[in-house]
Amino acid sequence: MVGAQEQGLKLLVPRSGVSIYAIRVQMALAMKGLAYDYLPEDPRCKSDLLLASNPVHKTLPVLIHSGRPVCESLIIVEYLDDAFPGNGASILPADPYRRAVARFWAAYVDNKMFPSCIGILNTANQQERADKVEETLAAFGLLEAALAECSKEGEAEAPFFGGGSIGFLDIALGCYIPWFEAIGRLAGVPPFLDAARTPKLAAWAGRFSAAKPFIALLTAVDKVEEYITKVLYPKWNVAVTASN
Ligand SMILES: N[C@@H](CCC(=O)N[C@@H](CS)C(=O)NCC(=O)O)C(=O)O
Structure with missing residues (x-):
């Protein structure tokens, strides 16, 4: 260090x-x-x-x-x-095309997938909520396909977006893992990182969450849930109850 x-x-x-x-x-x-x-x-x-x-x-x-x-x-x-090129492994892929693809999906997660997911908690009624959940699930589906593509190493599929080890898109997405879980819980929907619907992403999330030094940095899901309900969307429960 x-x-x-x-x-x-x-x-x-x-x-x-x-x-x-x-x-x-x-x-x-x-x-x-x-x-x-x-x-x-x-x-x-x-x-x-x-x-x-x-x-x-x-x-x-x-x-x-x-x-x-x-x-x-x-x-x-x-x-x-x-x-700091001499410190540890490179975070971005060495190949320019793979770098561009990793940057593309990182921007997608920030600008499309997460806003859609957190948007579920900002809906006014059941229909709006169902539509937002569907939009979010479709966004996860696209990333599931991207994971297969990005992590391809020769014929075999690598464990991470970065290939054999964690890279740029892994950390761009990994920091959201507890948030996806907290939002799913609050919205009362099955987990977004679901082994049946998005098996590759779910397995990836398990590997990422278990990897050192990331375990220690991932926020506890309960803490995220508390932050969302107390700070971000204090009216969430009221809105859902009113629309039920
Ligand atoms: N796109 C920015 C987003 C940063 C962001 O939204 N930060 C929040 C805290 S998590 C913030 O500073 N909020 C205070 C504000 O927007 O005034 C990034 O990737 O750094």
């Missing part, structure tokens, strides 16, 4: 400890064996350091490397891979 002082790395994160995007960056830092100063922030009362470091989006996480800020979690993961 390379010391935080030596590398001058600071990570600004939401203090809730459940941030998908912060955990994604922590996963990349762990893969690279990099120590860092962990700086929890209150997203409702943004510090001068956060506002100066990410004046455009004002969001967390922000990585500060030797005084220079890098924003947006996926960009931070790529930056760590570029800035």
Whole structure:
């Protein structure tokens, strides 16, 4: 492990400890064996350091490397891979086409799949909820097919999106695992990562969740559930009851 002082790395994160995007960056830092100063922030009362470091989006996480800020979690993961090429295995695939495919699906998970999934908890009635669940299941189905394609190594299918070991798309998606489970529970639907419907993704999630050092970084599902019901959607139960 390379010391935080030596590398001058600071990570600004939401203090809730459940941030998908912060955990994604922590996963990349762990893969690279990099120590860092962990700086929890209150997203409702943004510090001068956060506002100066990410004046455009004002969001967390922000990585500060030797005084220079890098924003947006996926960009931070790529930056760590570029800035510390000698530390651990590469996070992104070496092949340019595979890199492009991994980036494509990572953006899909952030911009399409997760918004659809969390959107289930923002529906006004049963029909809207059923439609959103269907849309989400279709989004998982597309990723199931992508997993088979991305992880192909020769004839055999590799265990991870990154091939034989965890890579960019694995950590881009892996940080969502407890959230998918929590949302499924709250919505009262069968798990999205279901062995019958998406067997490859379900098996992948099991492998990813058991892999060191990721086990320690994945948020407990109960904690995510509590955060969703107390902070994100405090009206969720009321809305469902009213529409039932
Ligand atoms: N696309 C961004 C999303 C970051 C994001 O939404 N961060 C949340 C915390 S998990 C945040 O800072 N929210 C406060 C705000 O939007 O003002 C990334 O990947 O870093």
